[in-house]
Each structure stands twice: as structure tokens, then as C-alpha cells.
Amino acid sequence: xxxxxxxxxxxxxxxxxxxxxxxxxxxxxxxxxxxxxxxxxxxxxxxxxxxxxxxxxxxxxxxxxxxxxxxxxxxxxxxxxxxxxxxxxxxxxxxxxxxxxxxxxxxxxxxxxxxxxxxxxxxxxxxxxxxxxxxxxxxxxxxxxxxxxxxxxxxxxxxxxxxxxxxxxxxxxxxxxxxxxxxxxxxxxxxxxxxxxxxxxxxxxxxxxxxxxxxxxxxxxxxxxxxxxxxxxxxxxxxxxxxxxxxxxxxxxxxxxxxxxxxxxxxxxxxxxxxxxxxxxxxxxxxxxxxxxxxxxxxxxxxxxxxxxxxxxxxxxxxxxxxx
Numbered sequence: 001x002x003x004x005x006x007x008x009x010x011x012x013x014x015x016x017x018x019x020x021x022x023x024x025x026x027x028x029x030x031x032x033x034x035x036x037x038x039x040x041x042x043x044x045x046x047x048x049x050x051x052x053x054x055x056x057x058x059x060x061x062x063x064x065x066x067x068x069x070x071x072x073x074x075x076x077x078x079x080x081x082x083x084x085x086x087x088x089x090x091x092x093x094x095x096x097x098x099x100x101x102x103x104x105x106x107x108x109x110x111x112x113x114x115x116x117x118x119x120x121x122x123x124x125x126x127x128x129x130x131x132x133x134x135x136x137x138x139x140x141x142x143x144x145x146x147x148x149x150x151x152x153x154x155x156x157x158x159x160x161x162x163x164x165x166x167x168x169x170x171x172x173x174x175x176x177x178x179x180x181x182x183x184x185x186x187x188x189x190x191x192x193x194x195x196x197x198x199x200x201x202x203x204x205x206x207x208x209x210x211x212x213x214x215x216x217x218x219x220x221x222x223x224x225x226x227x228x229x230x231x232x233x234x235x236x237x238x239x240x241x242x243x244x245x246x247x248x249x250x251x252x253x254x255x256x257x258x259x260x261x262x263x264x265x266x267x268x269x270x271x272x273x274x275x276x277x278x279x280x281x282x283x284x285x286x287x288x289x290x291x292x293x294x295x296x297x298x299x300x301x302x303x304x305x306x307x308x309x310x311x312x313x314x315x316x317x318x319x320x321x322x323x324x
Contacts, residue, residue: 021179039096052300053078069147081296108190124159130228265291
């Protein structure tokens with residue numbers, strides 16, 4: 001059965017005559033006096049993430065030679081990273097800079113929707129990029145005929161539509177649950193599992209649906225990613241010399257780093273929510289922030305450094321600016 005409200009604690013739905021429930025975000029408990037200093041490295045990470053992904057989008061958009069499937073997928077990845085950054089930045093700064101913790105339920109629900117939507121989009125794009133690398137290595141002669149502009153657009157649209165449709169019912173179910181008058185959340189942003197913790201209603205349906213979404217999106221994507229890399233390694237080891245093998249593997253390095261920076265924090269957050277009941281709240285908060293901040297931060301850095309064409313275009317662009 002779902003958790004029942006304790007005696008003396010009123011339940012409120014979104015249509016209650018007593019007013020809507022209030023949700024309180026949490027920064028770093030016990031370190032409130034140091035929030036401003038904690039915000040400095042966090043703000044730097046946001047600045048690097050937003051600037052880096054913005055530069056990548058600008059370079060790819062303005063350089064015709066980079067309008068290939070690989071760079072189209074990279075543009076999609078940069079867009080999802082920007083979306084994720086802009087979704088969490090306002091509430092993060094509101095808590096750390098102004099200690100303004102209160103957030104309306106509707107705003108919290110919208111933020112949760114976009115956080116999880118962009119996360120699923122990123123997972124789908126990483127899988128699409130793995131498919132791009134697989135085709136390029138496995139059957140390079142058919143690369144341009146398989147990954148046409150139309151195919152890339154359809155893949156991108158499919159990834160975005162899948163995420164939007166999967167997350168919407170989760171938001172709908174949460175909206176129709178009942179909550180206490182005041183609800184303290186664990187982070188400076190709203191996550192599905194965190195909203196489920198504070199509901200006073202039976203949470204089983206929402207919980208099962210949330211698990212279904214995770215397994216059918218990032219769960220399936222991760223298995224297909226592993227399978228893609230298995231086929232890539234099998235192709236490389238079976239048909240290339242040692243030097244060619246290393247050279248070909250280097251083309252996958254940036255993507256492999258992007259996969260690790262996305263899935264490792266997500267796995268850590270999932271594990272600590274399931275098994276870390278006695279862990280310090282700070283550990284929860286740090287892992288959740290790493291989960292949302294690391295991919296947008298690392299992706300533009302890794303791709304700018306390891307992708308020669310992109311690195312050359314960025315350096316040329318900065319040199320032109322310095323001449324002006």
C-alpha cells in the first residue's frame with residue numbers, strides 16, 4: 001500500500017481549496033554559509049558547458065565541410081547539453097546565490113519533465129553516434145548511402161519524440177498525486193524519484209512507470225551501445241593491422257568518453273537511491289550534480305581536443321577574432 005499521511009498532516013492535491021503544495025529545493029545542507037563559494041566552481045562549469053556547446057554549434061553550423069552525419073549528431077548532442085544546462089541553471093543559482101528555495105509545483109513538474117527528456121535524448125543521440133561509427137568502420141563504402149541527410153534527420157526526430165512521449169505520462173501521474181503542504185526535496189532541481197519520495201499517495205504506479213521508462217530508454221540504449229562497440233572491436237581486430245587498429249579506435253575515443261561521462265554518474269545516482277539509504281545527503285547531492293553537469297561540461301572539451309577537424313576550425317575562428 002502507499003504511504004499514508006501521519007495524523008495532523010493534511011493532504012493536498014492540485015485542486016485543494018487550501019492552496020497548492022509548496023516544494024522546497026535543497027542546496028548543500030549544513031554548508032549554507034558557504035553556498036556563495038560553492039557556487040563559484042559550479043558557475044564556472046555552467047559557463048564552460050554553455051560556451052563550449054554554443055561554440056561547437058556555431059562552428060558546425062557555419063562550416064559547410066562539417067555538415068556530415070557525425071557532426072550533425074554532435075550538433076544534436078550539443079543542443080541536448082545546452083537544454084539540460086539551461087533547465088537546471090535558474091533553480092541552482094536561485095538556491096546558492098539567494099537562498100530562495102521555494103518552487104511552485106507546476107514549475108517543478110516542468111523542470112523535471114525537461115531534465116528527464118533531455119537526458120533520454122542524450123542517451124539516444126549517443127546510441128546514434130555509436131551507429132554512425134559502426135557504419136563508418138564496418139562498411140565505409142556504404143556510409144554515405146546509409147546515413148543520408150534524410151536518415152540523420154529522421155533519427156534525430158525519432159530520438160526527440162521518443163523522449164518527449166516517454167516522460168509525459170510520468171509528469172501526468174505525478175500531477176495527480178497528493179502532497180503535504182510543505183515538501184522538502186533533496187536537490188536544487190526536481191527529479192522524478194525525488195518527487196515520488198514526498199508524495200502522500202500510493203506511488204506504485206508512478207514508480208513502476210518510472211522504472212519502465214528508464215529500462216526502455218537508457219537501459220536498452222546502453223545494451224545496444226555495448227553491442228555496437230563489440231561489433232566495432234570485432235571488425236577492427238579482424239581486418240586491421242596494429243597501427244590501423246589504433247588509428248581507427250582513436251576515432252571512437254571522443255564518443256567513448258561521452259558515453260562514460262553520461263552513464264557512470266547515472267548508474268551511481270541510481271545505485272545510491274536504491275542502496276544508499278544511510279549515506280550522507282551530501283553524497284546524494286554531489287552525485288546528482290555530477291550526473292547533470294558532467295556530460296555538458298566534458299563533451300565539448302573532449303570533442304574539441306580529440307576531433308582534429310573541429311579543433312582546427314575552432315582555432316582558426318579564434319585567430320581571426322584576435323586579428324580583428
